[in-house]
Amino acid sequence: MNKASLWRAWSTALLLAAVTGCATAPAPEPAPIIVAPPPPKVVAKPAPQPLPRVAILVSMDTPAYTTVADALERRLGSRAMRSRLDRATLESAAPDQIVAIGLEAALLAKPLAQPGRPVVFCQVFNHVEHDLMSPQVHGVAVFPSFRKTFATWRALAPNVREILVFTGPGFETVLTRAVAAASQYGITLTHRTVNSDKEFLYQYKRLSASADGLWLLPDNRILSRNTIQDVMSFSVRNGKQVAVFSEQLLRLGGLFSAVSSPDEIAAKVLLRLDGSGGAAAGSGLLFLDEAEVRINPVIVQRLNLTVPESLRSHVVE
Numbered sequence: 001m002n003k004a005s006l007w008r009a010w011s012t013a014l015l016l017a018a019v020t021g022c023a024t025a026p027a028p029e030p031a032p033i034i035v036a037p038p039p040p041k042v043v044a045k046p047a048p049q050p051l052p053r054v055a056i057l058v059s060m061d062t063p064a065y066t067t068v069a070d071a072l073e074r075r076l077g078s079r080a081m082r083s084r085l086d087r088a089t090l091e092s093a094a095p096d097q098i099v100a101i102g103l104e105a106a107l108l109a110k111p112l113a114q115p116g117r118p119v120v121f122c123q124v125f126n127h128v129e130h131d132l133m134s135p136q137v138h139g140v141a142v143f144p145s146f147r148k149t150f151a152t153w154r155a156l157a158p159n160v161r162e163i164l165v166f167t168g169p170g171f172e173t174v175l176t177r178a179v180a181a182a183s184q185y186g187i188t189l190t191h192r193t194v195n196s197d198k199e200f201l202y203q204y205k206r207l208s209a210s211a212d213g214l215w216l217l218p219d220n221r222i223l224s225r226n227t228i229q230d231v232m233s234f235s236v237r238n239g240k241q242v243a244v245f246s247e248q249l250l251r252l253g254g255l256f257s258a259v260s261s262p263d264e265i266a267a268k269v270l271l272r273l274d275g276s277g278g279a280a281a282g283s284g285l286l287f288l289d290e291a292e293v294r295i296n297p298v299i300v301q302r303l304n305l306t307v308p309e310s311l312r313s314h315v316v317e
Contacts, residue, residue: 051079052079052095052096052097052273053079053080053081053095053096053097054072054076054079054080054081054095054096054097054098054099054273055081055082055083055090055093055095055097055098055099056069056072056073056080056081056082056083056099056101057082057083057085057090057098057099057100057101057105057108057109058082058085058101058102058105059085059100059101059102059103059104059105059106059123060102060104064102064123065101065102065123067262068101068122068123068262068265068266068269069082069101070262071262071263071265071266072099072266072269072270074266075266075267075270076270081093081095083095085104085105085108087108087111087112090108090109090112091112095117096116096117097117097118097119097120097273098112098113098117098118098119098120099119099120099121099122099269099273100119100120100121100122100124101121101122101123102123102124103124103125103126103130105121106119106121106124106127106130106132107130107132109121109137110132110134110137113134113136113137114136115136117136118136118137118138118272118273119136119137119138120137120138120139120140120269120272120273121137121138121139121140122139122140122142122265122268122269123142123265124139124142125142125217125218125219125220126168126170126171126219126221127139127285128170128171128173128174129168129169129170138272138286139272139285139286140265140268140269140272140285140286140288141174141285141286141287141288142218142260143174143178143217143260143287143288144258144259144260144261144288144290144291144292145258145287145288145289145290145291146177146178146181146182146287147181147184147289148258148289148290148291148293149181149215149243149258149291150181150182150184150185150187150189151185152256152258152291152293152311153185153187153241153243153256154185154186154187155308155310155311156255156256156295156300156305156307156308156311157212157213157241157255157303157305159212160187160212160213160241161186161187161188161212162187162188162189162190162210162211162212163182163187163188163189163190163211163212163213163214163215163241163243164190164192164204164207164208164211164213164214164215165178165189165190165191165192165214165215165217166191166192166193166194166200166203166204166214166217166219166222167191167193167194167217167219167222168193168194168195168219168221168222169193169195171191171193171219172191172193174285175189175191177287178191178215179191189215190207190211192207194222195221195222196221196222197222197223197224197226197227198227199222200222200223200227200231201227201230201231204231204234205234208234208235208238208240211240212240212241213235213240213241213242213243213255214231214235214240214241214242214243215242215243216228216231216242216243216244216245216249216254217245218245218246228249228252229252232249232252232253232254233252233253235253236253236299236302239302239303241255241299241303242254242255243255243256243257243258244256244257245257245258245259246259247259247294247316250294250296250299250316253296253299254296254299255295255296255299255300255303255305256293256294256295256296256314257293257294258291258292258293259291259292259293259294260288260290260291260292261288261290261291261292264288264289264290265288268286268288271286272286293311293314294314294315294316295307295311295314295315295316296316297315297316300315
């Protein structure tokens with residue numbers, strides 16, 4: 001082979017090697033494209049709204065009212081301001097919300113209610129007679145829990161069957177709830193409407209022969225000091241069980257007292273103020289779920305009853 005042939009062979013080999021190498025070598029992967037995320041949008045937060053200021057009106061300086069006012073102040077802190085029962089003073093304070101404790105306070109506060117400034121009353125026994133309810137005026141019931149009242153009664157007196165309750169006019173709707181609660185514990189609650197303390201005493205004595213006892217409610221339209229003493233004396237002499245509305249009345253012969261808790265009343269009032277406490281069906285009131293119970297051991301013994309273990313801590317020493 002001459003030099004020219006050798007050169008051609010060698011060139012051909014190089015060319016074939018180059019072509020073969022290009023055909024088998026993997027193609028390089030394209031470089032990834034990195035897309036940076038857009039910068040976050042800066043959204044200005046709205047300024048927090050100040051909490052509403054609450055005026056607390058107290059009808060009179062009695063424990064039934066002041067203990068609720070104290071409980072409200074503990075929860076509201078600097079938002080609370082106690083105000084005198086004076087309309088000019090209250091209007092100049094310009095509160096955002098008003099709590100009225102007791103009837104006199106509720107009557108003063110009702111005309112001041114307006115859209116955006118609700119009024120919530122509590123510790124008012126007869127709101128119906130004074131037409132307190134309105135779209136801007138709401139209430140918390142004065143009664144302790146009906147269910148706990150009658151559960152206590154059944155536990156203390158397993159054989160109790162019929163209980164009487166007397167009020168002035170305007171309680172037919174509210175007490176339908178009490179009748180239903182009593183029936184859950186096998187108790188027939190018979191409600192009678194009377195118009196005076198003398199009629200109350202007469203009707204109770206007339207109807208008591210067929211009843212086991214009396215549920216005494218704090219309706220000052222039909223109660224007087226003398227009437228309470230007469231009713232309690234008659235009940236003790238005739239072996240009638242009486243549930244009373246204050247611990248002080250246990251000394252006159254009450255079997256047990258059931259009283260609403262100031263802390264629970266305050267909590268329910270705040271629920272109504274912020275709109276999360278729905279009105280009870282048929283009454284427009286927010287009812288209580290608890291009851292503070294005290295038991296008179298002297299009357300328990302006199303009536304040949306027994307305090308169950310679950311209630312021993314409620315016995316008055």
